Amino acid sequence: MKNEMKLLVHTCCAPCLVYISHYLKENGIDYSSLFYNPNIHPYKEYMKRFEHLKKFMQDENTELFHLPSFMQVKWEKQSDNCDFCYKDRLETTVKFAKEHGFTHFTSSLLISPYQDHEKIKDIAKALANEYEVEFFYYDFRPNYREGQNMAREKGIYRQKYCGCIHSYRTSDFKDKITWD
Ligand code: SF4
Incomplete structure (x- = not known):
């Protein structure tokens, strides 16, 4: 089964991918990463996360795709907006996976204890049925x-908010955020 799997990992940021990459490689599973995160505000933050992911993927000698897209998440009510x-x-990930011959998809969002894990799982399962691409599910949260x-040991940038303007404004660490 493992040998037949071609896995695309939607990647929200490098620090969330580090353990997942380690886990997949330990288990003999090759993967490619897709950076598609139009939620991230502002552009400097977007580029900072992307540049650190690029460097990590080069170090891992693993394929990285990038679909540039900005400012699609404006936020009105957080729970709705997270949906x-x-x-x-x-959905962009599963479509990309289908178009590029991947058999499975998953997301680095599954490692974060700060995300709505069950909601992500439900959405991914529904998309897997709709697009006929397998959802690779694993609860990575215990290893967050x-x-x-x-990631800290590797010098990878670890952001202080989820990504959208609302999460930036409400971050407990807002005063410590700089993009220099
Ligand atoms: S809090 Fe995070 S998951 Fe929710 S809308 Fe903002 S960036 Fe997206």
Whole structure:
């Protein structure tokens, strides 16, 4: 089964991918990454996350796709907006996977204890049925801290808010955020 799997990992950011990459490689699963995150505000933050992911993927010698798209998440009511944000990113991922011959897709969002894990899982399962691409599910959350520590050791930028303007404005660490 593993050998037949061609896996596309939607990647929200490098620090969330570090443990997942480690897990996949330990289990003999090759993957490619897709950076598609039009939620991230502002542009400097977007580029900072993308540049750190690019560097990590080069170090891992693993394929990275990039679909540039900006400012699609404006936020009116956070819970509704997160639905849109999850669905948009996952649907773009599953479509990309289908168009490029991937058999499976998943998302680095599945490692974060700060995301609505069940909602992400439900949306991904529905998309898997709709587009006939398998959803690779694993609950990575118990390894979130380990992954963040691995990212810190590698000098990877670890952002202080989820991505959209609302999450920036409400971040407890807003005063510490700079893009220099
Ligand atoms: S809080 Fe995060 S998941 Fe929710 S809309 Fe903002 S960027 Fe997307």
